[in-house]
Amino acid sequence: MSEPLIRIEGISKKFTGRDGAVTTVFEDLYFSIEPGEFVCLIGHSGCGKTTILNVLSGLEQSTSGYVFVGGREVSGPSLDRAVIFQSHALMPWLTVMGNIAFAVSSRWPEWSKEKVRAHCQQYIDLVNLTGAEKKRPAELSGGMKQRVGIARALSIQPKMLLMDEPFSALDALTRGVLQEEVLRICAETRQTVFMITHDVDEAILLADKIVLMTNGPHAKVAEIVVNTMPRSRTRHDLHKHPHYYRIRNHLIDFLVDRSKAFAGDTPDYDPRRPPLVTPGLDPAAAAAQAPVPGTPLAVVG
Amino acid sequence: MNRLLGWRAPLLSLVVFLLLIGVWHALTLPKSAAQTVNAEYAALVGAEASTGQKSAFPSPRDVGVKILEHLRDPFYDHGPNDKGIGIQLGFSVARVLLGYLLAALVAIPVGFLIGMSPTVYRALDPYIQVLKPISPLAWMPLALFTLKDSSVSAIFVIFICSLWPMLINTAFGVASVRREWLNVARTLEVGPMRTAFRVILPAAAPTIMTGMRISIGIAWLVIVAAEMLVGGTGIGYFVWNEWNNLSITNILTAILAIGLVGMLLDLMLAKLTKLVTFPE
Numbered sequence: 128m129s130e131p132l133i134r135i136e137g138i139s140k141k142f143t144g145r146d147g148a149v150t151t152v153f154e155d156l157y158f159s160i161e162p163g164e165f166v167c168l169i170g171h172s173g174c175g176k177t178t179i180l181n182v183l184s185g186l187e188q189s190t191s192g193y194v195f196v197g198g199r200e201v202s203g204p205s206l207d208r209a210v211i212f213q214s215h216a217l218m219p220w221l222t223v224m225g226n227i228a229f230a231v232s233s234r235w236p237e238w239s240k241e242k243v244r245a246h247c248q249q250y251i252d253l254v255n256l257t258g259a260e261k262k263r264p265a266e267l268s269g270g271m272k273q274r275v276g277i278a279r280a281l282s283i284q285p286k287m288l289l290m291d292e293p294f295s296a297l298d299a300l301t302r303g304v305l306q307e308e309v310l311r312i313c314a315e316t317r318q319t320v321f322m323i324t325h326d327v328d329e330a331i332l333l334a335d336k337i338v339l340m341t342n343g344p345h346a347k348v349a350e351i352v353v354n355t356m357p358r359s360r361t362r363h364d365l366h367k368h369p370h371y372y373r374i375r376n377h378l379i380d381f382l383v384d385r386s387k388a389f390a391g392d393t394p395d396y397d398p399r400r401p402p403l404v405t406p407g408l409d410p411a412a413a414a415a416q417a418p419v420p421g422t423p424l425a426v427v428g
Numbered sequence: 429m430n431r432l433l434g435w436r437a438p439l440l441s442l443v444v445f446l447l448l449i450g451v452w453h454a455l456t457l458p459k460s461a462a463q464t465v466n467a468e469y470a471a472l473v474g475a476e477a478s479t480g481q482k483s484a485f486p487s488p489r490d491v492g493v494k495i496l497e498h499l500r501d502p503f504y505d506h507g508p509n510d511k512g513i514g515i516q517l518g519f520s521v522a523r524v525l526l527g528y529l530l531a532a533l534v535a536i537p538v539g540f541l542i543g544m545s546p547t548v549y550r551a552l553d554p555y556i557q558v559l560k561p562i563s564p565l566a567w568m569p570l571a572l573f574t575l576k577d578s579s580v581s582a583i584f585v586i587f588i589c590s591l592w593p594m595l596i597n598t599a600f601g602v603a604s605v606r607r608e609w610l611n612v613a614r615t616l617e618v619g620p621m622r623t624a625f626r627v628i629l630p631a632a633a634p635t636i637m638t639g640m641r642i643s644i645g646i647a648w649l650v651i652v653a654a655e656m657l658v659g660g661t662g663i664g665y666f667v668w669n670e671w672n673n674l675s676i677t678n679i680l681t682a683i684l685a686i687g688l689v690g691m692l693l694d695l696m697l698a699k700l701t702k703l704v705t706f707p708e
């Protein structure tokens with residue numbers, strides 16, 4: 128197998144409290160992300176999701192373990208990995224164009240003003256913000272601000288896009304529209320994405336693989352759910368697909384019950400090789416729903 | 429209804445103004461009965477005032493006439509003790525601006541360093557805490573002794589009093605730049621200089637400007653006192669000189685002018701603050 132784009136090997140994060148007690152938020156994390164893949168990470172709050180993303184981006188350092196990007200160890204933040212922040216993190220003194228141009232001219236300092244402008248315009252058009260170039264963040268709605276954040280991250284053409292619950296601060300309608308756009312943009316650009324979410328439907332819609340975390344402290348990767356639905360899925364026909372409820376039930380089941388006592392119910396569990404599961408193809412899960420004849424049994428260990 | 433409301437505040441202002449002038453006028457009305465006063469005092473305030481035909485304190489009319497007189501020729505220069513109020517204000521504003529700009533040149537870069545580094549902050553904090561509460565005028569003798577020039581000493585006093593608010597606000601503004609903006613710069617691999625000028629400076633600008641606004645206010649307060657001490661020129665000296673001349677009308681005119689110029693300086697800084705402040 129070829130080298131994955133991102134390889135995470137046994138990272139852990141420990142915090143020392145005021146009283147000197149050491150809290151292990153997560154430990155023994157192993158998973159990898161292939162080029163062009165969309166990976167979502169789901170877990171309850173407190174399992175260190177944002178910390179994992181910060182370690183991947185290089186903004187924070189893990190207490191132990193390694194993160195490799197394209198075979199090289201991550202030593203700090205890099206233009207290879209763009210981050211879309213939960214709170215959009217736009218600079219209020221810059222216009223939409225200014226915010227994106229700041230990123231573009233950081234990526235390519237040698238570019239002329241016109242070239243930077245033209246490049247920015249391309250990404251402003253991509254996120255459907257044409258006409259809002261001269262507006263400042265305060266004049267934009269929450270959804271538009273996050274579009275600028277997405278355009279800023281994509282404009283530097285990163286190898287990897289890291290998103291920290293990017294749509295959680297938005298209303299349901301705006302969130303749906305933006306999810307579809309992210310799906311479209313990723314399909315167009317074959318962008319590799321790692322996204323943190325707590326929204327099960329969002330994960331099923333967007334992700335090719337869903338990494339499930341057990342509850343913290345001492346959180347680990349419990350299993351990796353493969354989304355067996357075709358990539359052409361949309362928000363409108365998602366729930367009509369036979370795999371949808373199987374995957375959804377599996378995820379909710381995990382979050383409600385199994386994330387608490389995961390180690391207890393899986394005796395042969397090895398955190399170095401978290402099991403890859405395909406509940407979408409599982410007839411047992413299907414039994415609860417309308418039976419689909421001829422579904423092959425395929426649970427990959 | 430709204431239009432009516434819009435007029436209420438200016439109307440009330442006008443009523444307050446008329447009331448003040450009215451009370452002032454009533455209190456300075458000439459008294460009919462002749463009063464016996466000290467002969468020396470009579471010589472000072474003039475025959476009319478000493479006999480009670482005219483109040484020693486000028487009436488609003490007297491001050492109004494004086495103001496018009498000053499407005500007609502604000503920039504005359506009849507030797508060291510008789511200069512127009514415009515010239516005197518010009519001297520004061522020039523001193524304030526010079527001391528203030530020098531203070532900004534020192535305070536903003538040093539404040540930046542203090543804000544960026546907790547170590548530098550902790551190292552310099554005791555000095556700031558001790559030096560900040562010293563009345564700027566307490567520096568005056570030391571300045572006169574070391575600088576040996578009264579005009580330069582006045583500028584130094586302005587420098588030292590404008591320094592602290594700017595320094596402290598700059599440090600605070602720089603230290604409290606939102607973490608996520610710095611993280612954006614870090615993920616974009618922006619160098620330290622570019623981060624300082626493109627992210628930290630604009631983010632801290634509103635706080636820095638607030639410090640500059642406080643400073644200009646203090647500087648304008650202090651210049652009057654400083655000029656009373658050093659003498660020669662300036663609106664502070666003008667006030668003191670007119671006290672020696674016992675010209676209360678001139679003193680009142682100068683007080684009004686000091687207030688107006690202070691207000692203008694503050695308005696200018698407020699405008700500038702608005703220019704660099706962006707809502708999120």
